[in-house]
Amino acid sequence: RIGQWSAGTRVNLEKAMLPTTRMGGHIVSGHVDGVGTIRKREADARSIRFDVEVPAELRRYIAAKGSVTVDGVSLTTNALTATGFSLNIVPHTAQETTLADLQAGAEVHLEVDVIARYLEQLLGHTQDQRSQITPAFLAENGFWK
Structure with missing residues (x-):
């Protein structure tokens, strides 16, 4: 994916959590551990539900209601699936990130917990x-x- 970027490609950047403030998010480092694939996208009430396929060697690091980073956005998983996990993108996250643009078949950068x-x-x-x-x-x- 990063090799496909060009000038003007939108990416997600989150500010680092400060050690002097209350912890209000997931602990992530900004690394890419692997590439996953969006297998399913569907509307789910006011959110967008994604099923993400994860490389076999990374699946053991993902837990239901645990943290994972998709394309640089730290998120909470809903549940585990046979090949990865599902998650819902709420309207605010969809508006503030590139995740709403993702369609089934898209590859995404993953960072595990x-x-x-x-x-x-x-x-x-x-x-x-x-x-x-x-x-x-x-x-x-x-x-x-």
């Missing part, structure tokens, strides 16, 4: 590293049921 990535590493679910923090350790210490 950074906290999920850190948890994965801490729990030792990476191929190159095994952590001492395991589900058993967390359960023994009252952090996991």
